[in-house]
Amino acid sequence: MCARVNRQVLRGLSRFDGHIVHLTHTDLDAVCCDALFKRRYGNVFTIFSSVQDYSSYLELLAQAEKTTNLTLCLSDLGGVTSAFEVVARLKSKGWHVEWRDHHVWDERFFEDIKNVIDYLRVDRELCACEIVYTDLLDGDLIAKEIAAIGRDRDFWINNDPRSEVLSTAISDDKSREEIALRLSRGAFADAQIEAMYALQIGRKSEAISKAIQKSVLLGRTAVTTSNGYTSDVAARLRDKYHSTTEIILRGNGVFSVRTVAPVSNQIAMLFNGGGHPHAAGGNLSFTRRDQIGFRLIGYRLAKVQKLIEAASRFDHS
Numbered sequence: 001m002c003a004r005v006n007r008q009v010l011r012g013l014s015r016f017d018g019h020i021v022h023l024t025h026t027d028l029d030a031v032c033c034d035a036l037f038k039r040r041y042g043n044v045f046t047i048f049s050s051v052q053d054y055s056s057y058l059e060l061l062a063q064a065e066k067t068t069n070l071t072l073c074l075s076d077l078g079g080v081t082s083a084f085e086v087v088a089r090l091k092s093k094g095w096h097v098e099w100r101d102h103h104v105w106d107e108r109f110f111e112d113i114k115n116v117i118d119y120l121r122v123d124r125e126l127c128a129c130e131i132v133y134t135d136l137l138d139g140d141l142i143a144k145e146i147a148a149i150g151r152d153r154d155f156w157i158n159n160d161p162r163s164e165v166l167s168t169a170i171s172d173d174k175s176r177e178e179i180a181l182r183l184s185r186g187a188f189a190d191a192q193i194e195a196m197y198a199l200q201i202g203r204k205s206e207a208i209s210k211a212i213q214k215s216v217l218l219g220r221t222a223v224t225t226s227n228g229y230t231s232d233v234a235a236r237l238r239d240k241y242h243s244t245t246e247i248i249l250r251g252n253g254v255f256s257v258r259t260v261a262p263v264s265n266q267i268a269m270l271f272n273g274g275g276h277p278h279a280a281g282g283n284l285s286f287t288r289r290d291q292i293g294f295r296l297i298g299y300r301l302a303k304v305q306k307l308i309e310a311a312s313r314f315d316h317s
């Protein structure tokens, strides 16, 4: 997270006159969570973050001058041990903290967090927005539909074409905010959403072809670089190589991993990450030097090699 984003968040927060700060993931499940918080509370200050580095946003919130009573609601973000200390600090500074999630949690960490914050609900049967829906808006028909759309995408059911359009239309925080606002008012499809969708379809196919061009197969692990469209890139890699593990790296060392065997989260946990059994993410914590090295020698970089080796070790499928 860069200094500019830090300043933006701190400035936004200092102007914010509501009570709910929502820290969530970046996908449609997260946007649906945000729509539900907006529907329930109206004025919500939202921070969308990758699952790998949301702790840095928690650090930022802990630094912020707090003028009113604020509630921090985390959603669709799994528990990582690096978050504990800063969450405890937020509590000691008087924040009310609620956390709703559906990822795989370390049992010890779950208990530790539960003892520190005001409310914690982790339910792997539901997607995050369904947890928010049942907690905050149970019985509200529009909220129910928002949660159903989130589930359709997050659990890869894909029965509802609107979930494909909406998740594709999401490209940056501005589009996330806009879509969340529309959903919160019960607008599930309109001209603006269609236009956002068409724009992203073009960008997406270009980015995916680039990622496929840059890919290699090492053993049964397919590796490539892409700054987005992780799931689509992984699916295309599996089609192309019949691989059993797919690793998609970003230039900053953040990575996603997909596996046929239910081991993705175990691999990610070795690299300060986590997630689901078949899809997870972590961070190789690239230094500036690593970033340059990665541009020069690519997948031969020591930290990348370590990840590829770890992934192959876990791959018994």
Ligand SMILES: [Mn+2]
Pocket: 029, 030, 076, 102, 127, 128, 154
């Ligand atoms: Mn989710």
